[in-house]
Amino acid sequence: MSVILSIPTLGLIAILQSAVVSRLPLNRGTADLMLVVLVAIALQKTVSTSWQWSIVGGLFMDYLSGLPFGIFTVSYLLATGLALIIRERIWRFSFLMQLLVVFFGTMFSHALSFLVLFLQGSEIMLGTVLQVVTLPSIILNFMISLPIFILTQDILEQVNPQE
Amino acid sequence: MNIRFPKSLRIIALSLVAIGILALALSGVFSSFSRWVVSPITSVQTWVSRQYQGVDNFVSASQDIREIRQQNTELEAENARMQAQIVELQQQLVEFEILSALLEFARANPEHQYIGASVIGRDPSPFLNYIIINRGSDDGLRRGMPVVTQNGLAGRVVQVTATGARVSLITDPVTKINVRVEPSRSAAVLSGSIKGDITLEQIPQDDDVNPGNLILTSGLGGNYPSNIIVGQITSVRSRENALFQSASVQPVTDFSDLSIVLVIINFEPVDFNPLIPDSGTP
Numbered sequence: 001m002s003v004i005l006s007i008p009t010l011g012l013i014a015i016l017q018s019a020v021v022s023r024l025p026l027n028r029g030t031a032d033l034m035l036v037v038l039v040a041i042a043l044q045k046t047v048s049t050s051w052q053w054s055i056v057g058g059l060f061m062d063y064l065s066g067l068p069f070g071i072f073t074v075s076y077l078l079a080t081g082l083a084l085i086i087r088e089r090i091w092r093f094s095f096l097m098q099l100l101v102v103f104f105g106t107m108f109s110h111a112l113s114f115l116v117l118f119l120q121g122s123e124i125m126l127g128t129v130l131q132v133v134t135l136p137s138i139i140l141n142f143m144i145s146l147p148i149f150i151l152t153q154d155i156l157e158q159v160n161p162q163e
Numbered sequence: 164m165n166i167r168f169p170k171s172l173r174i175i176a177l178s179l180v181a182i183g184i185l186a187l188a189l190s191g192v193f194s195s196f197s198r199w200v201v202s203p204i205t206s207v208q209t210w211v212s213r214q215y216q217g218v219d220n221f222v223s224a225s226q227d228i229r230e231i232r233q234q235n236t237e238l239e240a241e242n243a244r245m246q247a248q249i250v251e252l253q254q255q256l257v258e259f260e261i262l263s264a265l266l267e268f269a270r271a272n273p274e275h276q277y278i279g280a281s282v283i284g285r286d287p288s289p290f291l292n293y294i295i296i297n298r299g300s301d302d303g304l305r306r307g308m309p310v311v312t313q314n315g316l317a318g319r320v321v322q323v324t325a326t327g328a329r330v331s332l333i334t335d336p337v338t339k340i341n342v343r344v345e346p347s348r349s350a351a352v353l354s355g356s357i358k359g360d361i362t363l364e365q366i367p368q369d370d371d372v373n374p375g376n377l378i379l380t381s382g383l384g385g386n387y388p389s390n391i392i393v394g395q396i397t398s399v400r401s402r403e404n405a406l407f408q409s410a411s412v413q414p415v416t417d418f419s420d421l422s423i424v425l426v427i428i429n430f431e432p433v434d435f436n437p438l439i440p441d442s443g444t445p
Contacts, residue, residue, distance in 0.1 A: 018284035018295060028359055030289045066286050066293045066322065066329055113290045122336045124290075124357045132358050133289050 003052040005159075010053065013037055014060035029136025031144050032106060034061050038076050039101045040145075040152035042083035047156065054080040068120075071112050079105030098149045102141045110134045261423050264313030269425065275388065276429040277311075278302055282421045283327070292335040292355065294318075294421060299326045307386065307432035310424050315392035315415040316340075316380060317424055319432075328426075332418055333393065334359045341383035342393055344376045353378065353393060353412065361394065363410040370408070372399055378412055385433025 017033045024030065034057045042050035058073025065072060083101045090097065114129055168176075187193060262279070269277050278298055286293035298304050300323045308320045310330045318332040333340060338355035342363070349370035351363045366372055376396045382389030394414040401408040 014287070015284075017287045022285035022287055022289075025289065028289055028357060030287075032287070034287070061287050064284070064286070064295070065288045066291045066331070067288045072287075110290075113288055117290055117336070120337075123354070124336050128357055129290075137289055 003049050003056070006049075006053045006056045010034065010037075010057040010060055013057070014064055017061070018064050026136035026140050028132040029134065029138075029140060031140035032109065032137065033144065033148075034058075034072070035076060035079060035105045035109065036102055036141055036145055036148050037152065039079055039083050039098060039105055040149045041156070042080045043087055043098055043101065043149075044153065044156050045087060050080050050084060051077070067113055068116050071116060072109070075105065075109035075112055078108045095146060095149055098145050099142055102145050103138060106134065106138050106141055110137065258423065261313065265423065265425055268311065268313045272391075275427045277425040278304070278428050280328075280424055280426055282424060286329070290336075290357065292332040292359065292418070293321070294330045294332060294424075296328050296330055296424060296426070297326070298426060299324045299328050301325050303428050304328050304426055305428075309387050309391070309427045309430055311391060311427065312416045312421065312424055314417075315394070316387065317416050317418070317421065319386065320426065330424070333414065333416075334361055334418055340387060340393070341381045342378050343381040344370070344372050344396070345379060347371050347376065350381060350383070351378075351410075359418070361412045361414055363396065363412050364407065366399075366408040366410060368401065368406060368408055372396060372408065372410060374398055385435065387432075388427065388430050 013034050021033045022030050038050075038054050038057050041047055041053055047053075054076040055073060058070075058076040061072035061076075062069045079101055082104055083097075086097050086101060110129070110133065114124065114126065117124060188197075265277075265279060269275075280296035280298040280302075282294050283297045284295040286295070296310075304320055304323050306320055306323055310317045310319060316333055318330045318335070318338075320328050321331045322329040331338065332355070333353065334355040336355050336357050338353070338361075340353040341350065342353045343350050344363070344366065347370050349366055349372055351366040354362055354364055356362065363372075363378065374396050378393040378395065380387040380389055380391045380393060392415050394412040396410045397413045399408060399410045
């Protein structure tokens, strides 16, 4: 799948994330639309450019976020790496694999964010973060995973049937 | 034997017969006869007419139904347009109310100059309570400018691009604002948290602070102008042996529903960094 295509697609997703998804919190957690989309793409066996898509998506999110630059990119690369390992090792994966990678991807992302903010001197407690941010975010990510997984699968079949 | 009458005689005879029949008809002799003849004709004509009217009604009704359906479609489209217009007007009304309130706030605080900005997004990370606004350095925004709503303080600009800016809300965990409590005029520090709450810390133990007291910016520290309303104390926590009291604060701004904000553009935050001595300085 063309990397050029990733720029408008993931740009639109980043805008949606900032303008819509981030305004729909559960407690203090929000869904990470970009992560869920990138994981859904990486899990498709027909896609060979997952790393590039992760970098583009991460850069968009790093640009929009006030977190130190690179946190989203590194998190998405870790999640993509996990997705690719699962894709290689498991002959027939299912939607449950998507949930597994989204879970660990969210944990990577939040652990990195927590670590960086903690080192910068933010007074945030790990227990509180897990309770009011991470757990609600995982629930929201799980909720949007199924429709995005199916949608990504369908779109990829339409857009790139020969791969 | 074939008797042939002259032609003129035949005409006269036929005329006389016709006149005679006419006279008899006018005198009413043929009335019963005509009723007997005309009645079935009328019945047949009535039946034919009814069938024709039925067919005519069917044809015109189907045409009417087509017209009604077309009108219905047009009315439904019109209705949808009107509904969309109502939603748009309601949205404009809400915006108008917000703008009126912001204008009132600006009039009530004429010492500042303001630029209105729309909130176009939030930080994608749930760890940061930041909003993104649609005004940037092209509009005169600079880093550190305070941001208010019609109710009071919202935050400050932390990053500026040409056409947009990122605003750190007062609920952000890294926020520290010097405030004072009214009416006691106690100085304290306001802090945000990851939960989105704001708390008041470092209130001197002897100071009299109570639920319902107002919190205003003090201006100390040089990051915010003074006398901007921040919130109201909801509860006070005081320990006997502690140096300071703390309090929970209900912010005056509803951060979950921010759509338009004002940026105070004539406020220059004070940079204290040159006054802080280096660690190596004796």
